[in-house]
Amino acid sequence: MNGNQYYLNIFKVTENQLKMLTDTALAHGGDFSDLYFEYTTYFNLLLKDEVVSSGGFHTDYGVGIRVLKGEKTGYAYSENTEMADMMQAAKAASAIALGTSGSCTYAPVRDKTYDLYPMAANWRARSAEAFLPFLKELEKEVFSRDTRIIKVIARMSDSVSDVMMFNSLGELTCDTRPMGSVTVTAVFQQGGKTENKTASRSFRMGAELIGPDLVRELSDEVVKGIDERFEATRPKGGQMPVVMGAGASGILLHEAMGHAFEADFNRKGQSIFSDRMGRQVCPKGVNVVDDGTVAFNRGSGNYDDEGVPAQKTYMVEDGILRSYLHDRISASWYGVPSTGNGRRENFRYNPIPRMRATYMESGEADPQGIIADVKQGIYVDEFSNGQVKIGEGDFTFFVKSGFLIENGRLTAPVKDINIIGNGPQALADIVAVGNDLKIDNGTWTCGKEQSVPVSCGMPTVLVSSLTVGGE
Amino acid sequence: MIDNNEISIAKFCIDSALRQGASGARVSLTQSIIDSCMMLNGELDKVTHSADRSIYMYIYADGRYGTFSTNRLERDELEDFIGKAISMVRMLGEDLCRTLPEAGRTAKDARTGLELDLYDATIAESESGTRLERTDRISIYRDLTRKWEQDGYLIADGTGHEYRLISEECEYTESFEDNYVCDSNGFEGRHTETSFSAFCEMTIEDSEGNKYSGFWWDATPKFSELDLKGCSARALDKAVRQIGPKSRRGGHYRMVVDCNAASRLVSPLFTALNASSIQQKMSFMDDTLGKRMFPEGFTIMDMARTAGKAGSRLFDTEGVATKDAPIIEDGVVKQYFINTYMSNKTGLEPTVEDISRPCVMPYLKDEVLSLAEKDLSLEVIMKHCGSGVLVTGFNGGNCNPATGDFSFGVEGFAFSRGKVTHPVREMLITGNMIELWNNLIAAGTDARSSARWQIPSLAFEGVSFSA
Numbered sequence: 001m002n003g004n005q006y007y008l009n010i011f012k013v014t015e016n017q018l019k020m021l022t023d024t025a026l027a028h029g030g031d032f033s034d035l036y037f038e039y040t041t042y043f044n045l046l047l048k049d050e051v052v053s054s055g056g057f058h059t060d061y062g063v064g065i066r067v068l069k070g071e072k073t074g075y076a077y078s079e080n081t082e083m084a085d086m087m088q089a090a091k092a093a094s095a096i097a098l099g100t101s102g103s104c105t106y107a108p109v110r111d112k113t114y115d116l117y118p119m120a121a122n123w124r125a126r127s128a129e130a131f132l133p134f135l136k137e138l139e140k141e142v143f144s145r146d147t148r149i150i151k152v153i154a155r156m157s158d159s160v161s162d163v164m165m166f167n168s169l170g171e172l173t174c175d176t177r178p179m180g181s182v183t184v185t186a187v188f189q190q191g192g193k194t195e196n197k198t199a200s201r202s203f204r205m206g207a208e209l210i211g212p213d214l215v216r217e218l219s220d221e222v223v224k225g226i227d228e229r230f231e232a233t234r235p236k237g238g239q240m241p242v243v244m245g246a247g248a249s250g251i252l253l254h255e256a257m258g259h260a261f262e263a264d265f266n267r268k269g270q271s272i273f274s275d276r277m278g279r280q281v282c283p284k285g286v287n288v289v290d291d292g293t294v295a296f297n298r299g300s301g302n303y304d305d306e307g308v309p310a311q312k313t314y315m316v317e318d319g320i321l322r323s324y325l326h327d328r329i330s331a332s333w334y335g336v337p338s339t340g341n342g343r344r345e346n347f348r349y350n351p352i353p354r355m356r357a358t359y360m361e362s363g364e365a366d367p368q369g370i371i372a373d374v375k376q377g378i379y380v381d382e383f384s385n386g387q388v389k390i391g392e393g394d395f396t397f398f399v400k401s402g403f404l405i406e407n408g409r410l411t412a413p414v415k416d417i418n419i420i421g422n423g424p425q426a427l428a429d430i431v432a433v434g435n436d437l438k439i440d441n442g443t444w445t446c447g448k449e450q451s452v453p454v455s456c457g458m459p460t461v462l463v464s465s466l467t468v469g470g471e
Numbered sequence: 472m473i474d475n476n477e478i479s480i481a482k483f484c485i486d487s488a489l490r491q492g493a494s495g496a497r498v499s500l501t502q503s504i505i506d507s508c509m510m511l512n513g514e515l516d517k518v519t520h521s522a523d524r525s526i527y528m529y530i531y532a533d534g535r536y537g538t539f540s541t542n543r544l545e546r547d548e549l550e551d552f553i554g555k556a557i558s559m560v561r562m563l564g565e566d567l568c569r570t571l572p573e574a575g576r577t578a579k580d581a582r583t584g585l586e587l588d589l590y591d592a593t594i595a596e597s598e599s600g601t602r603l604e605r606t607d608r609i610s611i612y613r614d615l616t617r618k619w620e621q622d623g624y625l626i627a628d629g630t631g632h633e634y635r636l637i638s639e640e641c642e643y644t645e646s647f648e649d650n651y652v653c654d655s656n657g658f659e660g661r662h663t664e665t666s667f668s669a670f671c672e673m674t675i676e677d678s679e680g681n682k683y684s685g686f687w688w689d690a691t692p693k694f695s696e697l698d699l700k701g702c703s704a705r706a707l708d709k710a711v712r713q714i715g716p717k718s719r720r721g722g723h724y725r726m727v728v729d730c731n732a733a734s735r736l737v738s739p740l741f742t743a744l745n746a747s748s749i750q751q752k753m754s755f756m757d758d759t760l761g762k763r764m765f766p767e768g769f770t771i772m773d774m775a776r777t778a779g780k781a782g783s784r785l786f787d788t789e790g791v792a793t794k795d796a797p798i799i800e801d802g803v804v805k806q807y808f809i810n811t812y813m814s815n816k817t818g819l820e821p822t823v824e825d826i827s828r829p830c831v832m833p834y835l836k837d838e839v840l841s842l843a844e845k846d847l848s849l850e851v852i853m854k855h856c857g858s859g860v861l862v863t864g865f866n867g868g869n870c871n872p873a874t875g876d877f878s879f880g881v882e883g884f885a886f887s888r889g890k891v892t893h894p895v896r897e898m899l900i901t902g903n904m905i906e907l908w909n910n911l912i913a914a915g916t917d918a919r920s921s922a923r924w925q926i927p928s929l930a931f932e933g934v935s936f937s938a
Contacts, residue, residue, distance in 0.1 A: 045563075048751075049566075049816075051564035051565070051566055052563050052564045053535070053536065053563060053564050053565075053566035053569065054536055054537065054538070054563070054566075054569075055537050055538075055559065055560075055563050056537040056538035056539045056540075056556070056559070057539055057555075057556070057559065058539060058540040058541065059540070059541045059542070059543060059552070060541075060542060061542060061543055062542065071516070072514075072515060072516055072517065073516070073517040073518070073519075074517070074518050074519075075517070075518070075519040075520070076519065076520040076521075077520075077521065077522075078522075079522070079523065079524060079525075079542045089520075092520045093518075093520075095518060095599055096515070096517070096518050100514075100515055127558075127559070127562065128559045128562045128563065129562045132562065132563075132564075150752060151751055151752060153751065187751065187752050187753060187873075189752070193874075194752050194753070194873045194874070195873065196753060196873060234876075234878075234901060237721055237899065237901070237935075237937030237938075238721060238937065238938075268511065268637075268638045268640075268674075269637045269638055269674070270637060270638055270674045270682070270684065272682060348521060348523070350517070350519065384869060386867055387866050387867035387868075387880065389684065389866065389882075390684070391637075391674050391682035391683060391684040392681070392682060392683060392684070392713075392896075394866065394880075394882075394896065394897060395866075395867070396866040396867030396868060396879075396880025396899070397867060398867060398868050398869035398878060400869075416869070416871050416874075416876045416877075416878055416901075417878050417901065418867065418868050418869075418878040418879065418880055418899045418901075420866075420867075420880050420897050420898075420899055421897065422897070467897050467899065467937060467938060468937065469878045469880075469899030469900070469901050469937040
């Protein structure tokens with residue numbers, strides 16, 4: 001990380017000017033104000049039809065100014081950091097305090113700080129030329145893995161964000177956040193049928209991400225299970241036990257339970273968990289975590305977007321609901337410290353409670369034993385397109401691949417089905433947790449009002465009954 | 472509004488790109504202002520003001536291509552930015568299919584941005600007090616709590632279910648967007664649009680502690696056409712109608728899809744009709760151009776040039792002129808969406824790059840329809856179908872772009888003799904897009920006039936439901 005002066009120089013402001021801005025923002029009597037400066041460079045390349053024929057870079061620069069009065073928010077931003085324009089935005093945000101009653105205390109935050117994603121090779125120092133051989137090598141390696149492949153599409157992108165946050169408590173926090181992502185899709189043809197598979201990796205790290213290890217890892221994954229994909233059919237639908245494979249099944253945890261633990265939904269009474277704090281929500285021994293401290297993880301941040309240091313938050317500990325995910329507003333409302341979950345897409349948005357890396361910790365069961373215990377059910381290991389209704393807790397997930405379980409063994413492959421259930425009920429119906437937690441490092445992005453990078457993980461888990469869509 | 476100085480900046484970018492070695496360039500300059508006001512339980516909760524101005528550049532050099540954007544619009548910074556952009560383009564692989572559209576295909580009639588009558592000048596007079604007052608008009612919280620305080624609970628019309636209100640969230644948003652596009656082939660086009668929207672989400676709790684939520688919205692280019700007052704009552708009605716859901720046994724049922732949810736079943740068709748999907752072998756509509764793939768009498772039009780209607784546009788992002796044209800006519804596929812790049816790649820005649828304002832035309836199986844004679848509302852369609860499942864929303868799911876196989880979570884109601892009997896929960900539908908649409912029973916006449924996509928209520932025979 002760089003020193004504060006580096007960031008003050010980027011945004012062409014002084015600490016005195018920062019103070020003037022927060023003072024102006026509070027001129028109408030707000031309780032708290034903060035500034036979020038951001039300079040982001042974004043770069044991307046696309047390989048398609050055997051040539052890297054498209055790419056580009058993009059820059060974004062500006063400052064968001066927020067005023068809080070009680071739990072009420074005023075927000076405005078400026079795309080330049082001329083003092084006059086920032087003052088105008090501060091005045092616009094300050095209007096929230098006019099005619100708004102109530103107040104809250106926003107306390108300074110002091111906690112352990114991290115350096116979770118030092119860049120060995122800064123993306124900004126590399127040109128496109130450095131990455132072209134990587135994409136070509138990735139394409140070549142994928143083609144070499146299976147003669148049925150007729151197309152390979154490979155994308156890489158990186159971004160570096162310089163972020164500076166200052167608030168009316170006098171806290172100045174700065175961070176440089178890298179992100180590198182690579183996605184490869186292979187299109188297969190066999191006997192007149194077409195199937196495609198995608199593999200991706202995304203990390204908060206520098207250009208050292210790009211190399212032969214990543215080529216090998218993505219190539220392995222993108223061809224894995226393609227035979228089964230061609231053979232796969234839709235199973236007979238109905239209610240049945242579901243074994244969720246380790247890794248990407250964590251997206252189910254994110255959607256079906258994680259959102260309902262976000263404190264804004266609970267503060268408003270809308271979440272199905274809003275009156276269950278301190279109560280048993282799943283079997284003893286189950287721990288559900290939202291973690292901003294995993295080194296190089298896509299969902300991690302040295303600080304959240306309110307300047308609160310990274311934390312690891314146990315939402316469910318030994319089966320008991322222990323904590324919601326808080327930003328400063330909900331933390332003040334509940335009278336607890338922020339959990340460092342105040343996140344935003346960029347300076348154009350005000351922060352709200354968002355997940356980071358959400359996962360269930362390993363249990364003690366042997367994954368093979370979990371499958372062996374199921375007489376008739378389904379095993380799922382690849383998901384997309386999850387959705388949840390926060391109030392009702394009902395969720396639906398599209399399963400890209402999995403297997404039937406018959407008499408304790410994986411048998412016929414299945415695909416293109418949904419599973420549907422109710423979050424609290426599914427948590428309560430967990431009957432086994434494997435000892436094989438795996439974090440999925442794909443390009444997961446959460447879309448609650450704004451897009452933010454996240455990740456997820458799960459050990460192998462057995463839920464005694466969920467509805468599976470089928471023929 | 473974009474002013475002459477900003478237009479000169481866009482043209483400067485074209486000149487700069489050509490001067491620094493590009494063979495062609497297109498620049499899209501966008502200015503937007505969005506103001507939102509949100510209320511939670513009848514009290515102001517959040518006020519936001521957004522003002523954006525950015526440039527997006529498409530640069531062609533030495534048979535190569537790249538895209539670039541920035542919100543730093545000082546000329547000296549842009550000059551440097553464009554120089555670096557061209558250097559990067561030159562590092563990429565050659566692809567001679569990347570070209571600007573021919574000048575003859577670009578729109579000539581989008582000079583002021585106001586041609587489509589999508590701009591409401593009253594937005595300039597709106598201020599924070601006005602927006603707050605409009606947000607307050609959406610809210611019915613105070614009326615509801617007054618009743619609640621009297622009786623201790625609320626009673627649902629029709630069903631008599633008791634419930635209490637957990638939260639009401641109302642949002643009023645007004646936005647303005649001005650987009651100016653020019654290219655090095657001489658194209659200049661402008662699109663100016665305002666939007667006024669009202670939104671409400673209600674969360675309630677029944678007497679057993681189960682929560683339900685419902686939302687409603689309205690959005691129009693002109694404020695005078697916006698239905699502010701109706702949102703909350705409709706949102707509340709949607710929440711209340713869900714009380715007491717029952718599971719329904721899986722099986723094959725007639726499915727009626729409410730017009731507010733029906734676009735979910737139409738969008739996979741447009742994705743599959745895009746030449747990019749077809750060229751990448753990821754389309755279930757490959758090799759269907761000119762073929763009858765859908766029932767006779769079934770038609771989807773692209774009504775891109777309807778004045779005063781959201782979704783209309785005179786040119787696509789390449790600057791290519793749109794036109795009102797059939798996409799599927801009488802069951803026959805009439806058009807793929809083919810941009811310049813895909814045309815050069817595939818040899819197919821270029822069209823437009825994607826759908827603008829699709830309109831599913833009225834349809835009733837085995838009957839010749841005259842729009843003037845038929846009023847195919849949701850109620851009429853349900854009566855026509857007799858019994859089945861009325862789908863009012865989708866919850867997750869996917870459609871395989873290569874095969875058209877789909878599986879969606881659905882929410883809605885069982886109905887019998889044309890009348891809703893009870894809400895259903897945790898149901899899924901599965902099938903194949905082509906088969907689904909070939910089992911179409913009816914497409915109504917009730918598409919919401921404010922919607923960008925004019926998709927009416929739809930009915931299908933024999934859909935597979937799991938529960």
